Amino acid sequence: MDLFFDKRLLTVVLLLILCGLALQAQSENDSVRQLREVVVTAKSYKEVIPAQKLSGKELESLNSFSVADAIRYFAGVQIKDYGGIGGLKTVNIRSMGTNHMGVFYDGIQLGNAQNGQIDLGKFSLENIEEISLYNGQKSEIFQPAKDFGSAGTIYLRSRSPRFEKDKNINLKFNFKTGSFHLVNPSLLWEQKIKANTAFTFNSEYIYSSGKYKYRYKRVHPSTHKTVYDTTAVRANGDIHALRLESGLYGTMEDGKWNVKTYFYNSERGIPGAIVNNVWKRSQRQWDRNFFTQASWQKTIFPKLETQVNAKYANDYMRYLNPDTTLMYLDNTFNQQEIYLSLANKYAVLKNWDVSLSADLQWNTLTSNLAGFVFPNRLTALIAVASALDLGKVKMQGSVLGTFVNEKIKIGNTAVTGNAQSAPDKQEFTPAFFVSYKPFRTADFNVHAFYKNIFRMPTFNDLYYTDIGNVNLKPEFTHQYDVGFQYTKALKNSIFRQWQIQADGYFNQVTNKIIAVPKGSGMYRWMMMNLGYVEIRGMDISTSASLQPAENLIANVKLTYTYQQAQDFTPDASPELQAMTWGGQIPYIPWHNGSAIASFQYKTLTLNYSFIYVGERYHNSANIPENYEQPWYTHDMNIVKNFKIKSNRAKISLEINNIFSQDYEVVLNYPMPKRNYKLILSFEV
């Protein structure tokens, strides 16, 4: 526990609070303009390709603890979940791989130059107001160059302060508890400093023992008699995590700005794979993530808008294997990132915009890992984009230029080591989006896009001791998508609104970076650009709002995804190639879908959600030994809103995996059976 009360941490907390108080002191005598209540979002006609969004009430209605849990409800998304509150959860859009997914937190990308994976299980939903998912890129040309740089993008928007009339302060307390010995208090403090400036502070602590029962049962295929049925408790899955966040939000004439600081500190056990005769593991992991970022946006001249973004991030990770029967490991990894971005949009004509963005990013990684070199990466990104609105037809096109230069410092390598840095890279990648709205009145449009983008090999891919390969090329994706969207508002009907969106797509992943066997020693892998994957898929999502009775409102949302994601990686041996050729790639189901339904009656809300993941294989060799059964979970919660004096309060009871299905998302990582959560919330 002393981890959370060390000096560094106290300093951070005190600074955040002092910063808030100091600003408050000089706040009183300023102009009386109201702080804008809603953050400006792109107007709907600008969205050449509609995004999938979960926000506000809808997001709250899900029994989701982390961002990863919520993202499962989007079409075209696959989550790898290693189980439990502390378990790794990564997201994959349209089967292209986790590394092709950009995750943006309040406008600026979360980076992980080391392994390219963002663990979305680490981001609690506590203060997230909106999650949006874009295939290709956001249909917005006025954005930093990095926003053009991923095959798919998730934007997380934290709650920004807003105040009811005559209120200068908002306080919100929240407490969650339940299965796995979860203790999760949080505090939100929003303070109006001047009429156009507000401060916010948000803190959350998470503890969970991570203990849950899991069960493995096998039956005989012909007799259907149980051959074994064993239940055990998952050990070493505990987590302690503290998150602190503070921000300053301001508006000015024709513009806005914000500064925010994020700090996350955690210690967790790594429960590991459940295998024969291993009952307990003792590996631990510590993470400390810090970033501070600033954003400023203004219309400088009537036709010219500018935004400036900057970020500094410092991430520390320690992995310890104290088990003396195995290889003793105590490795630390330190990453730093500096990011600067300038974006400009110029309105050439009323219906024709052009933009130019330039970003500069510096990344470094150091470690005490034996034989590790310390890489430095400087990336310059330049994006040129244009948007044209011809009424019925809208178009957007962009070209992103990426220029990467890497250097290494001889880290922990022997002097004789032949360490070298990866050669410079230059890539130009285009994207083109078009939408057509054939009818004047009906809200119906068809859209299409093509995007070519790549992901850089990560520092681990390039430099990890004995595994890394500096000759790696970037891994490319090509996406072709055609779809439509239709929205209908209905009067005088139970159905208030009805919306459907469907897309068909073809993706190729070329130069896919895969681990190939190397020699015959302990470090048996080498990263190579050998893979090739083709994905043919279809995403459908639909939602409806109903009002069956005066006081009863119902919302229903359904998604369905079909994906054929085939491995066409060549092999010199026809026999080996035949085993995986055309096989569905690991953990991608052919069918998956979700359903959400919520019913609101006066102050009472009942929410129900369902996730279905169809049959999959855990390897491209689609043989019975690698087969994984479908899994599906039903979750439900009931929420009661009430008032204590004039303050809002809320009590909510959640039940997850109602039918207590024993399932695994990842082979040998069992998921929890039925579990519960109680949430109390109080707002001043």
Added chain:
Amino acid sequence: MMFPKKIRFYFFTTIIVAVSVIGCRGDVEMHLSETIELGYPREVTDAVGFYLLNEGNMGSNKSTLDYMDFSTGNYKRNIYAEVNPMVPKELGDVGNDLQIYGNKLYAVINCSNKIEVMEARTAKRIGQIDIPNCRYIRFLGKYAYVTSYAGPVEVNPNYTQKGFVAKIDTATLQEVDRCIVGFQPDELAIVNGKIYVTNSGGYMGAGNLKNYERTVSVIDLNTFKEEKRIDVDYNLHRIRADQRGNLWVGSRGDYKGHPSRLYFIDRKQQRVTDTIPTGVSNMYLSGDSLYVYSVEWSHITNTNEITYAIVNTLTRKIESRNFISDGTDKLIKIPYGILVEPKTKDIYVTDAGNYVSPGLLYCFDKDGKKKWSVRTGDIPAHFALLPIEKQDTIPTDTVQTNKIIYKN
């Protein structure tokens, strides 16, 4: 309203089609074995078949056991679960060695920290011996000797994680003694009243060649104490005793500049007296022929360089640079396991492929021409020949069925 109706129709049709295609979760079924007819049935005189242990990638818990029956020419894939359906989580995680001694079959399952003991004829489970991070097993008399990477458990800031050799009573399956050797000991050979253990230092050497071990530990069988060390080369792995009691040791190298090599330890001098210019990933001794192959990563071509050789243990010369003669060697991605049948001299080589998908087992005749190949489990690796059952002798644990007599 015409349009939405149409869309709704298609939408719901899609949903209905989808729901009918997609399935529900039932009970998870255990995997039954599969039998593949390869042809080549024959009369058996010395060995009736062999077991092949597939390692399975770490964390996959997919170590499996296959069986080749010579008399029928049938290959049975994944037999353990079928024979032992009641064992939770089956054979385990990462098989590392397989041996038959007496009437028992021993499978060393590295990441499951156990040696699975089965009946040699049926693969029916008898019990298990718990040894953390166990690596290889050999036998003499009524004892089994197992190497382990697991260091002694102690609280010590300057903790050094030396490995050990465990002595196990094959009748009771209990560990009776332990002898600390070097860092991360791998294969062992029992000859001349000694146990020779190759120390690798595999956990220490990453990034620095000098941190690898470079010795063979010599343990006296009577005292079960480490007697001395024989200096060989960095990162040792394989060891075989030839018919005259000399030792052949393979080093792994450091996977970078320092290559893998084959060394000869003279029995009398107890030191390295010869180096054979070939790398060693694995080897199999058949008579006086040592079949060797090597897979080494080249940082120049960024490919695995694979070599095959037969070394004559009498002349200590490379007799042949290729025991696969029909070009099939070009198709083998990662040769991983090897067996040479004593009578027919048929050569069996496995291909571990990409380590995560199933591998292949190839059978070549004595001239290196391919007879057949078959899909195996993941990372096919370790062979154990099953000798013919003799009517007149009852194999017991005290009888040494595979003892080699060394003449002085």
